[in-house]
Amino acid sequence: MKRGYHHGNLRQALVEAALALIAEKGPQGFTLSEAAKAADVTPAAVYRHFAGRDDLLAEVARQGFDIFAALLEYAFDDGKPTALAAFEATGRAYLAFARKYPGHYQAMFESGLQPGRHPDLALVSRKARETMDRAAEALVRSLPEGRRPPASMISAHVWATSHGVVELYLRGNGGPQPRSPEDLLETAIGIYLRGLGLLSPDR
Amino acid sequence: MKRGYHHGNLRQALVEAALALIAEKGPQGFTLSEAAKAADVTPAAVYRHFAGRDDLLAEVARQGFDIFAALLEYAFDDGKPTALAAFEATGRAYLAFARKYPGHYQAMFESGLQPGRHPDLALVSRKARETMDRAAEALVRSLPEGRRPPASMISAHVWATSHGVVELYLRGNGGPQPRSPEDLLETAIGIYLRGLGLLSPDR
DNA sequence: TGTACATCAGTGAACGCGCGTTCACTGATGTAC
DNA sequence: TGTACATCAGTGAACGCGCGTTCACTGATGTAC
Numbered sequence: 001m002k003r004g005y006h007h008g009n010l011r012q013a014l015v016e017a018a019l020a021l022i023a024e025k026g027p028q029g030f031t032l033s034e035a036a037k038a039a040d041v042t043p044a045a046v047y048r049h050f051a052g053r054d055d056l057l058a059e060v061a062r063q064g065f066d067i068f069a070a071l072l073e074y075a076f077d078d079g080k081p082t083a084l085a086a087f088e089a090t091g092r093a094y095l096a097f098a099r100k101y102p103g104h105y106q107a108m109f110e111s112g113l114q115p116g117r118h119p120d121l122a123l124v125s126r127k128a129r130e131t132m133d134r135a136a137e138a139l140v141r142s143l144p145e146g147r148r149p150p151a152s153m154i155s156a157h158v159w160a161t162s163h164g165v166v167e168l169y170l171r172g173n174g175g176p177q178p179r180s181p182e183d184l185l186e187t188a189i190g191i192y193l194r195g196l197g198l199l200s201p202d203r
Numbered sequence: 204m205k206r207g208y209h210h211g212n213l214r215q216a217l218v219e220a221a222l223a224l225i226a227e228k229g230p231q232g233f234t235l236s237e238a239a240k241a242a243d244v245t246p247a248a249v250y251r252h253f254a255g256r257d258d259l260l261a262e263v264a265r266q267g268f269d270i271f272a273a274l275l276e277y278a279f280d281d282g283k284p285t286a287l288a289a290f291e292a293t294g295r296a297y298l299a300f301a302r303k304y305p306g307h308y309q310a311m312f313e314s315g316l317q318p319g320r321h322p323d324l325a326l327v328s329r330k331a332r333e334t335m336d337r338a339a340e341a342l343v344r345s346l347p348e349g350r351r352p353p354a355s356m357i358s359a360h361v362w363a364t365s366h367g368v369v370e371l372y373l374r375g376n377g378g379p380q381p382r383s384p385e386d387l388l389e390t391a392i393g394i395y396l397r398g399l400g401l402l403s404p405d406r
Numbered sequence: 407t408g409t410a411c412a413t414c415a416g417t418g419a420a421c422g423c424g425c426g427t428t429c430a431c432t433g434a435t436g437t438a439c
Numbered sequence: 440t441g442t443a444c445a446t447c448a449g450t451g452a453a454c455g456c457g458c459g460t461t462c463a464c465t466g467a468t469g470t471a472c
Contacts, residue, residue, distance in 0.1 A: 153382065161391070165363045207466090208466050436447095
């Protein structure tokens with residue numbers, strides 16, 4: 001792979017180099033210098049495209065939230081075929097994203113950068129949460145009035161459980177598990193939905 | 204606070220300095236040199252008590268798992284007064300630990316050190332998990348035969364949800380939340396237990 | 407009780423390293439005429 | 440089509456910094472006689 005003095009699309013190449021580094025060594029293992037080297041470029045060149053290390057990391061997270069929100073949206077599919085099926089699909093999409101985009105996921109949730117410092121990051125992260133809120137709202141509407149918990153609570157529960165499964169069981173931290181993360185999340189959400197009165201007790 | 208040439212109990216002082224640093228700046232913000240400085244000692248002195256940075260960090264985590272296991276054990280209280288109450292108390296203890304011992308918690312779950320490298324760490328971490336498994340087993344026994352899910356699955360579910368609540372809602376990462384982490388976890392576990400058929404639908 | 411000496415826990419200087427960041431520069435690209 | 444020039448995206452050297460770790464050392468402590 002030869003190239004001349006100019007790179008062509010260094011900005012995105014740096015993002016992808018960062019992604020590979022993060023996926024391999026964790027968000028703390030990623031350094032600006034190594035990302036530059038992976039993109040076959042001098043560290044100083046990075047500053048033509050990003051304000052610094054944190055800015056590059058934030059862009060990685062931003063792109064991650066973009067993909068994440070799109071995946072959730074696609075899985076939710078406007079509540080089709082049923083609110084229940086759509087909600088379950090949304091939960092599965094969370095885990096699928098974490099598995100398929102580990103670099104993005106870690107930049108988003110494990111890199112320790114606070115969204116307050118990057119307004120566009122906060123924006124796109126809110127968008128993802130709103131998608132999950134909508135899935136929960138559609139779900140709640142199928143419950144009889146008077147027995148409807150707040151949708152934001154339900155989405156927070158599912159988000160937390162999904163995140164916990166990813167952190168504890170998708171990463172190898174707890175040693176080999178008898179159950180796959182997908183199975184764990186599926187069963188957890190199943191029992192939870194039964195508790196909400198949305199699944200019959202014998203399913 | 205004066206002291207002579209010898210410190211007295213440097214080993215534990217270093218552990219506590221590390222804890223304070225981790226609680227304040229995260230597990231990646233902790234450095235051997237800063238811990239030494241906080242303990243009013245030269246960095247080289249650390250090597251009289253620990254093999255290096257990772258070893259000190261592992262000791263912090265080990266002490267954390269010790270406290271953690273003891274707290275869970277205490278909350279479970281041999282399944283008294285009822286298996287259900289004891290189980291709920293165990294879930295609450297998880298969150299209480301994360302809140303009260305943030306340095307320990309982060310060293311244990313967010314520092315990126317793998318238990319495989321520190322055998323005694325793996326041992327004491329297994330002990331904590333076994334306590335939670337026992338709480339789940341006691342719980343399952345109050346279900347009719349034939350409707351008993353594996354206890355290890357239940358404890359994995361609750362562990363994951365608790366961990367997710369800690370990561371997402373106890374740390375300030377998601378901005379101000381309308382609901383406290385304690386409330387979120389309580390409601391999540393409540394709905395989950397109802398799904399298991401352990402709580403009546405109208406509680 | 408006093409002294410000699412071994413043991414041990416600290417010091418302080420030094421090391422090599424990789425980091426993020428800056429700066430003046432230069433080679434390539436694109437545009438105006 | 441050709442030329443002059445502005446713009447831009449890279450280079451390469453240098454910086455100061457803090458890190459983990461090592462080493463020969465020294466001051467304090469405890470023990471034997």
